[in-house]
Amino acid sequence: MKDSSMRLVKEDGTRIDGRRLDELRPLSIEIGVLEKSDGSAYVQLGRTKVFAAVFGPKEVHPKHLALPDRAILNCRYHMTSFSVDERKPLGMTRREIELSKVIREALESVVFLEEFPRTSIDVFIEIIEADGGTRTAGLTAASLALAEAGIPMVDLVAAVAVGKIEGQIALDLSDLEDKYGEADMPIAMAPRLNSIVLLQLNGRLTREEFKKALELGKKGIMEIYQKQRDALRRKYSEEALMEV
Amino acid sequence: MPLYFSEREIVLPGQLLSDNGNRGGEGTYVLGGMVYASRLGFATLRNNKVHVIAFKGAYIPQPGDRVIGIVIDVKPNGFDISLGRHLTATIRIPDKKEVQALNLKIGDVIYANVRESGLRGVYIDHTGRIKKITSGLLVSMHPLKIPRLIGKRGSMINMIKKESGCELIVGRNGLIVIDGPSPANEFAALSAIRMIDREAHSQGLTERIRILIKNILEGEKSVEG
Numbered sequence: 001m002k003d004s005s006m007r008l009v010k011e012d013g014t015r016i017d018g019r020r021l022d023e024l025r026p027l028s029i030e031i032g033v034l035e036k037s038d039g040s041a042y043v044q045l046g047r048t049k050v051f052a053a054v055f056g057p058k059e060v061h062p063k064h065l066a067l068p069d070r071a072i073l074n075c076r077y078h079m080t081s082f083s084v085d086e087r088k089p090l091g092m093t094r095r096e097i098e099l100s101k102v103i104r105e106a107l108e109s110v111v112f113l114e115e116f117p118r119t120s121i122d123v124f125i126e127i128i129e130a131d132g133g134t135r136t137a138g139l140t141a142a143s144l145a146l147a148e149a150g151i152p153m154v155d156l157v158a159a160v161a162v163g164k165i166e167g168q169i170a171l172d173l174s175d176l177e178d179k180y181g182e183a184d185m186p187i188a189m190a191p192r193l194n195s196i197v198l199l200q201l202n203g204r205l206t207r208e209e210f211k212k213a214l215e216l217g218k219k220g221i222m223e224i225y226q227k228q229r230d231a232l233r234r235k236y237s238e239e240a241l242m243e244v
Numbered sequence: 245m246p247l248y249f250s251e252r253e254i255v256l257p258g259q260l261l262s263d264n265g266n267r268g269g270e271g272t273y274v275l276g277g278m279v280y281a282s283r284l285g286f287a288t289l290r291n292n293k294v295h296v297i298a299f300k301g302a303y304i305p306q307p308g309d310r311v312i313g314i315v316i317d318v319k320p321n322g323f324d325i326s327l328g329r330h331l332t333a334t335i336r337i338p339d340k341k342e343v344q345a346l347n348l349k350i351g352d353v354i355y356a357n358v359r360e361s362g363l364r365g366v367y368i369d370h371t372g373r374i375k376k377i378t379s380g381l382l383v384s385m386h387p388l389k390i391p392r393l394i395g396k397r398g399s400m401i402n403m404i405k406k407e408s409g410c411e412l413i414v415g416r417n418g419l420i421v422i423d424g425p426s427p428a429n430e431f432a433a434l435s436a437i438r439m440i441d442r443e444a445h446s447q448g449l450t451e452r453i454r455i456l457i458k459n460i461l462e463g464e465k466s467v468e469g
Binding site: 038039056057058059068069110112115116117118119147148149150151152153154155156190191192193229232233236237 | 254256257258259260271273275280282283284285298299300301302304329330363365388
């Protein structure tokens with residue numbers, strides 16, 4: 001499968017896009033980008049571009065799904081049809097439904113759902129451009145959107161993918177590295193609590209490689225977490241002037 | 245008892261605020277004897293408790309809040325009231341005659357007190373006065389920005405009332421009734437409310453709103469004249 005002329009890691013230890021193995025792609029975060037939503041965020045990680053929007057807490061439809069003691073969290077991870085090289089058909093694919101579920105479960109573990117009984121909180125994650133690590137970028141954006149919507153949470157969620165390319169553990173895989181590498185492991189954490197809220201692994205890693213990958217992932221997550229906090233602070237530093 | 249924030253500092257969910265678990269207030273949670281912020285807002289110390297005042301978020305009714313609601317259902321022993329967004333409140337009256345005496349129909353707008361709010365739902369105090377609002381313009385704004393609309397000791401709301409000549413009834417849940425002598429006056433008050441909703445955090449807002457209302461009303465006069 002591997003193209004013999006293509007090397008994912010060059011002799012000098014850099015990758016196709018010139019990064020070192022333990023380096024993230026350039027990350028930019030914007031908060032409050034969608035006016036009609038209660039909270040929203042835009043995350044750009046290299047060429048991966050993601051919008052997340054949060055609506056609610058609001059009434060549950062259909063009504064019988066409402067829980068008497070807590071809110072339900074709905075999550076939709078969706079890739080726009082123009083986000084990938086070959087047009088993705090409209091509608092939710094099997095993969096998107098599954099990712100919506102794992103993202104929802106990751107977010108459920110940090111949101112205080114019991115503060116809003118009989119309501120629903122809707123999270124929409126829309127991938128505008130996909131270049132690897134969309135679920136992690138989506139989760140990063142979704143947690144920011146939830147925070148901006150004023151929904152009580154234990155902690156923000158920061159996520160990154162680690163993987164193995166040409167036998168070496170690398171941080172934040174791009175699409176090519178994911179496709180032609182040996183393993184891909186998305187990790188999401190609530191960094192302050194040091195608890196892992198999502199961990200998937202596609203491929204094979206030895207025990208040592210797994211430990212190394214997890215350590216590298218944590219390092220990347222702390223970097224992303226810092227940027228998330230900076231972005232939120234930047235957005236709201238002017239609001240602090242508000243005289244109540 | 246150290247605190248890990250300065251007064252009015254912007255705090256983010258998960259941020260450590262205090263290591264005394266008894267000091268957790270609104271917008272915080274306690275984990276392992278430490279107080280952390282659960283919402284995005286600014287931290288403040290009140291009555292020796294740490295509170296986080298959220299910038300955005302849903303309105304959570306508190307007992308004693310004055311709210312504006314719309315009757316959405318009439319039942320033999322009371323009414324269901326929509327408080328806007330996801331919130332529904334109930335009025336339960338044991339005496340059926342009293343229910344009829346209130347003479348509320350679906351769609352009526354009322355101004356009342358919250359008696360109880362919690363897991364069982366939101367209940368409106370029926371022993372207090374339930375005022376039926378019969379005229380005016382019903383508008384909504386962000387519930388967390390209502391304190392800004394009222395201003396320090398009512399400075400903002402009184403100024404808007406005076407300048408626009410309208411009577412304003414403000415519900416803590418974000419619904420507001422504007423009742424004025426003419427559509428132009430009501431429009432002026434509405435514009436002021438919209439401006440507060442948009443620019444709640446900026447300084448010198450009271451003065452700018454005074455000018456806004458004046459300009460709208462004068463513009464109206466010159467068209468008539």
